[in-house]
Amino acid sequence: MEYTTLVAVYNRLSATDATGEKRAILADVFADAGGALPRLVVLVWGRLGPAYDRPELGVSSSLALEAVCRATGAAKSAVRERWRETGDLGSAAAWAAEHGGQQTLFAESLTVDRVHERLREVATFAGEGSRTRRVDAVAGLVADADPDEACYVVRTVLGHVRVGVGEGLIRDALADAFLDGSDAAVAAIESAYQVTSDYPLVAERAREAGLDGVQALDISLGRPVRAMLAAKAASLDAGLSSAAGPDDRIHCEYKYDGVRVQLHVDDEIRVFTRRLADVTAQFPDVVRAVERGIEGPAILDGEVVGYDPATLGGDAAARAPVPFQELSTRVKRERGVERVAAEVPVVFHAFDYLYNGATLLDRPLADRLDRLESRLTPISPRPAGDPAVAGLELATAARTSADDPDPAAALYRAALETGHEGLVLKDPTAPYTPGRRVGRLLKLKPTMEPLDLVVTRAKYSEGRRSGLLGRLSLACRDEAASEAGDPALREVGRLSTGYTDDELAALTDRLEARVVARDGRAVDLQPGVVLEVEYEEIQRSDAYDSGYALRFPRFLGTRADLGLADVDTLARVEHLYESQ
Amino acid sequence: MFEAIASASTLGDALDSVSVLVDECKIRLNEDGLAIRAVDPANVGMVDLDLEAGAFESYDADGGVIGVNLARLEDIASMANADDLVHLELDEETRKLHIQMDGLSYTLALIDPDSIRQEPDIPDLDLSAEIVVEGAQLSRGVTAADMVSDHIRLRVDPDDEAFLVEAQGDTDDVDLELSREDLIDLKAGGADSLFSLDYLKDMNKAIASDAEVTIELGEEFPVKLHYGFGEGLGNVTYMLAPRIQSD
Numbered sequence: 123m124e125y126t127t128l129v130a131v132y133n134r135l136s137a138t139d140a141t142g143e144k145r146a147i148l149a150d151v152f153a154d155a156g157g158a159l160p161r162l163v164v165l166v167w168g169r170l171g172p173a174y175d176r177p178e179l180g181v182s183s184s185l186a187l188e189a190v191c192r193a194t195g196a197a198k199s200a201v202r203e204r205w206r207e208t209g210d211l212g213s214a215a216a217w218a219a220e221h222g223g224q225q226t227l228f229a230e231s232l233t234v235d236r237v238h239e240r241l242r243e244v245a246t247f248a249g250e251g252s253r254t255r256r257v258d259a260v261a262g263l264v265a266d267a268d269p270d271e272a273c274y275v276v277r278t279v280l281g282h283v284r285v286g287v288g289e290g291l292i293r294d295a296l297a298d299a300f301l302d303g304s305d306a307a308v309a310a311i312e313s314a315y316q317v318t319s320d321y322p323l324v325a326e327r328a329r330e331a332g333l334d335g336v337q338a339l340d341i342s343l344g345r346p347v348r349a350m351l352a353a354k355a356a357s358l359d360a361g362l363s364s365a366a367g368p369d370d371r372i373h374c375e376y377k378y379d380g381v382r383v384q385l386h387v388d389d390e391i392r393v394f395t396r397r398l399a400d401v402t403a404q405f406p407d408v409v410r411a412v413e414r415g416i417e418g419p420a421i422l423d424g425e426v427v428g429y430d431p432a433t434l435g436g437d438a439a440a441r442a443p444v445p446f447q448e449l450s451t452r453v454k455r456e457r458g459v460e461r462v463a464a465e466v467p468v469v470f471h472a473f474d475y476l477y478n479g480a481t482l483l484d485r486p487l488a489d490r491l492d493r494l495e496s497r498l499t500p501i502s503p504r505p506a507g508d509p510a511v512a513g514l515e516l517a518t519a520a521r522t523s524a525d526d527p528d529p530a531a532a533l534y535r536a537a538l539e540t541g542h543e544g545l546v547l548k549d550p551t552a553p554y555t556p557g558r559r560v561g562r563l564l565k566l567k568p569t570m571e572p573l574d575l576v577v578t579r580a581k582y583s584e585g586r587r588s589g590l591l592g593r594l595s596l597a598c599r600d601e602a603a604s605e606a607g608d609p610a611l612r613e614v615g616r617l618s619t620g621y622t623d624d625e626l627a628a629l630t631d632r633l634e635a636r637v638v639a640r641d642g643r644a645v646d647l648q649p650g651v652v653l654e655v656e657y658e659e660i661q662r663s664d665a666y667d668s669g670y671a672l673r674f675p676r677f678l679g680t681r682a683d684l685g686l687a688d689v690d691t692l693a694r695v696e697h698l699y700e701s702q
Numbered sequence: 703m704f705e706a707i708a709s710a711s712t713l714g715d716a717l718d719s720v721s722v723l724v725d726e727c728k729i730r731l732n733e734d735g736l737a738i739r740a741v742d743p744a745n746v747g748m749v750d751l752d753l754e755a756g757a758f759e760s761y762d763a764d765g766g767v768i769g770v771n772l773a774r775l776e777d778i779a780s781m782a783n784a785d786d787l788v789h790l791e792l793d794e795e796t797r798k799l800h801i802q803m804d805g806l807s808y809t810l811a812l813i814d815p816d817s818i819r820q821e822p823d824i825p826d827l828d829l830s831a832e833i834v835v836e837g838a839q840l841s842r843g844v845t846a847a848d849m850v851s852d853h854i855r856l857r858v859d860p861d862d863e864a865f866l867v868e869a870q871g872d873t874d875d876v877d878l879e880l881s882r883e884d885l886i887d888l889k890a891g892g893a894d895s896l897f898s899l900d901y902l903k904d905m906n907k908a909i910a911s912d913a914e915v916t917i918e919l920g921e922e923f924p925v926k927l928h929y930g931f932g933e934g935l936g937n938v939t940y941m942l943a944p945r946i947q948s949d
Contacts, residue, residue: 193744195898195945197852224898225943226745227825227924251725251773258725258743265744 123158125232128165129270135166135285144286148295149303152325159329160322161238163292168283170242172320174346174398177245181256181279182603183211183610189260190215190276193267195224209667210284212277215264219272232266237275286664292321300328307333314339316348316557317483319398341481343419346384346394348557350423350474352546354659355564358531365547365564366524373487374530375519376537377544377565378471379446379701380427381453383408385470387418395453396700404452407463407505407512408470415501415514422494423474423554424517427542428452428466431505434513441469443541446697454602460509467505469513472498473546476554488550491516521550534566543701570698572656573598573672573690574681578611580633582643583618591630591645593618596655596675598668600692611649612668612692615657620677629653629680652684653677660699670695704731704766704792707759710782710803712932715910716753717779719931719938721772722904723747728815729770731763731792735935739821747901748822748941757935759787768792768799769813778808825941829918829926830891831858833865835880837929838911843867843878848899850874853945856919857894865917869899886914893919895944905940922947 134147148166155162164170170177181189187205191198196218204214240259247255263275277283293311294303301307314324314336327335341347355361365372382396383405391409393402402409408426416422428449430442444466452462475494476482482490495516503513518537522529534545547564575596583592594617603610621629632651639646655675663671681688716736720727723742730737735754741747755761782788782803789802799810847854850871857866865885867878882888909915909929918926927940 195746223945224744224746225924225945227741227748227941227943228745228822230745251771254725262743262745265746 123155123162123234125234125237125271125275126268128162128234129274131166132274132283132285133270135287139286141291144291145294145298148287148291149298152295152299158234159325161234163296163321163325165234165238165278166283166285167287167289167292168278168281170238170245170278172318172322172345173289174319174394174400176399177242179241179244179256179279180247180252181244181260183280184603185253185257186211186215186260186276186279189257190218190264190272191222192257193224193261193264194218194222194272196222210277211280212273212284215276216269216273219264219267219269226265229266232263232271232275237263237278241279282664282667282669284664288662288664289315289321296321296325296328300325301333301336310336313556316555317341319346319348341421341477341483343386343388343421343477344392346386346398347421347476347483348398349382349384349396350554350556351559352565353559355547355566358527358534358545358566361545361547361564361566362522362524362527362530365549367549367551369551370523370525371488371550372522372524372530373491373519373548373550374522374533375473375517375546375548376471376533376542377546378425378427378517379443379543380425380449380468380471381446382700383424383426383470384476385412385416385420385422385424385472387412387416387420387422389418391418397696399453401453404455404459405463405468405512406459407510408468408514410509411470411501411503411512411514414511415499416497419477419479420475420497421477422472422498423476424470424472426468426470426512428468429503431465431467434467434469434503434505438515438518439536439540441540446701447691447694450693450697463510463512464505467503467510467512469503469515471515471517473517473519474554483554483556485553486551487548487554490554491550570657570659572654572678573614573695573698574652574684574688575614575655576611576649576686576689577633577647577651577653578613578649579647580645587623587626589630590623590626591633592621592626594633594653596653596672597649597689598692598695599686599689600668602692609686609689611689613666614660614668614670614695615666615672615675617653617655617675617677620656620675625677625680632680649686652681652686652689654679654681660695662699668692668695670699703794704763704768704790706761706763706790707787708757708790709759709784710779710786710788711784712753712757712936713788714776714779714784715908715931716751716936717772717776719751719908719940720749721776722908723749723901725773726769726771726813726818728818728821729768731766731768733763733765735761736763739824741819741822742901743819745822746898746943747905748824750824750939750941751937753932753936757932766792767815768797769815769818770799770810771813774810778810781806781808825924827918827920827924827926827941829893829920829923831860831893831919832887832889832891833858833880833885833917833919834887835865835885835915835917836911837909837913837915839880839884840867840909840915840917841906841911843880844899844902844906846876846878848903850876852899853896854899854902855894855896855947856917856925858888858890858892858919860890860892863888863890892921893923894947895919895922895925896947897925897942897944901942905942908938 297307386392428444433442501514504511579595580591581593597611600610636648657672658674847869851869855868913929916928
């Protein structure tokens with residue numbers, strides 16, 4: 123399939139905001155896709171593989187910019203200017219392809235296969251000279267692209283095609299294209315996707331074998347299942363009564379502040395995060411613990427928590443967990459993995475058992491936990507070992523009933539006192555429902571932590587406060603994309619409540635001093651004013667370039683003591699999103 | 703089968719002319735000499751090189767193809783003094799290239815030629831002007847242009863019979879006019895094209911200052927630069943796509 127055909131689909135998708143129309147467009151495309159189906163089903167949402175197979179291209183926006191300039195001959199400053207104006211390097215690339223001026227000796231046509239294969243290949247480049255090879259590869263595609271193609275090649279490289287397609291729409295469109303489009307069909311696709319994390323597989327199965335084929339898809343080693351998620355409990359009592367199973371029992375467990383991971387144990391051991399990233403290479407200490415403590419085949423769900431190495435020797439209650447930020451340095455690390463494994467030692471706290479050669483998803487929790495307990499041999503952490511070995515144990519837990527909240531309350535206190543986040547309450551009779559936030563699984567923790575965010579843009583309010591900058595765009599810091607002295611900011615939401623008139627007047631004065639551009643009632647700001655902001659929750663969102671949106675953000679105060687470098691990071695926002 | 707002995711300087715000149723455009727290339731080990739053809743990733747610049755068997759002290763090949771990482775090979779070749787002889791031998795079994803010089807031996811892992819981009823066909827161009835100039839003259843023009851701009855304009859004034867190298871910067875301009883007397887030869891015709899200095903600078907680096915460079919130029923068309931090395935037994939042709947002249 124020619125890439126231009128896919129670009130036409132992208133353009134049609136982005137031309138409409140109506141979900142129904144997008145669904146119809148996608149359903150047609152999938153139905154007619156033929157052999158291109160497995161590729162299309164991921165490329166339409168800007169991915170290069172199934173959800174659990176997300177190759178790290180190693181092409182930052184500045185490398186992509188370099189490639190665009192190289193391929194089109196456009197001046198860097200001009201492309202950068204278009205990028206700044208539109209906030210989208212893809213649009214800037216389209217402009218560069220049109221106006222760059224560099225001719226080529228010959229052109230090869232871009233096909234979907236070529237773009238897809240080439241970008242997947244980029245992810246395999248490693249070592250000396252790989253930076254140049256990455257730029258060259260992207261430049262090679264852009265050189266053969268017309269302006270629209272250049273736009274989407276670059277957006278795909280950066281991981282966001284910006285056509286408003288997410289997993290839900292793909293699901294609905296697959297149900298329309300290959301099943302009867304009913305709610306039952308949508309639900310079947312959804313649950314197949316939650317256990318396989320693999321739309322190419324689900325799509326082909328739906329096309330070849332219909333509803334029965336889709337329903338037969340099951341958990342399998344090497345393909346992570348979507349994690350079962352917890353809903354929020356308002357209070358311990360409320361949580362206990364809604365988590366209680368038919369027998370009135372409740373399984374209470376520490377809520378850890380670490381990285382939720384799924385362990386796939388076979389001849390090979392693999393570690394996946396909740397976002398389905400393969401972090402096996404980053405946690406060799408966990409792999410070593412699993413080799414000693416669990417015999418495969420097995421799939422386990424649990425949390426990897428970092429601890430202060432000085433506290434890991436003795437009693438579990440005396441261990442001091444390190445803040446997530448410290449642990450997070452391990453997740454994306456490529457060099458010095460063994461060194462940080464010793465510096466930030468971890469314990470894997472197992473709390474669910476999904477597969478033992480056959481699926482356990484439909485078994486009651488209590489049964490899964492019994493099996494887990496007999497399968498798992500606890501391993502003590504040995505951070506000073508050579509090499510370091512992680513700890514491996516069951517999550518700290520207690521059973522109680524709804525009319526006896528004391529054991530739960532005691533466990534909750536103990537969790538908080540030992541530096542953990544709170545409590546998770548589970549129905550012992552419940553099956554494991556991948557990817558779903560369910561009332562049978564509740565978490566209890568103190569309110570969401572506020573974020574320190576920087577104001578990037580503002581608008582004057584309407585009405586009574588019309589002279590005041592009351593509508594503020596807030597951004598966090600993307601450390602991965604930042605260069606020294608030039609932090610990359612990613613917007614996470616708009617703030618318009620929580621301040622008194624006096625506070626807003628003072629804030630307006632500070633912001634007006636930083637205005638760099640005006641457009642009607644909107645102003646662009648030199649970022650520097652940092653605000654403390656609370657919010658209800660964090661949602662996934664295409665509306666902001668961070669990919670997240672704060673729900674109901676409220677102003678708590680101006681943090682005059684904080685600078686740009688103190689602004690909370692995107693990694694932290696992601697973590698809070700995942701831990702809520 | 704491939705086994706050859708070449709002077710380090712000839713080998714170095716050959717590799718340099720290709721490595722300015724690509725990091726990896728295929729080398730065709732023909733019976734009558736080596737041939738390399740490669741295009742840069744953005745399809746803007748191309749190099750076509752051949753080095754006859756006669757340029758080697760000894761040469762024996764039967765038409766195979768190898769893929770090499772040019773930076774590696776250049777690094778190794780740079781270990782030799784200019785008049786040293788470099789002995790190259792392909793191990794068909796291991797697909798490695800054994801390189802020996804003055805007591806030093808090196809085994810270079812080769813790249814699967816199929817993983818390297820296919821060699822392009824040479825576009826058929828009808829270029830109206832031909833300028834023959836010394837490498838040093840071209841180099842002066844390129845260096846001066848680079849001081850003021852990213853682009854360089856090459857043109858021939860058919861009436862004045864002159865070759866003009868021009869660059870316009872935001873504030874400063876550069877002009878180099880070479881009349882028929884300054885040139886080795888000139889076949890005048892209407893020709894006027896703009897090029898990216900990024901590429902031309904790199905190509906210029908590979909051209910020796912005493913080389914005789916034949917420039918074939920057209921009207922908003924790719925340029926061909928041709929020169930010889932290795933006592934005339936090596937030939938390089940560069941081709942560079944133009945930029946659109948915006949004004």
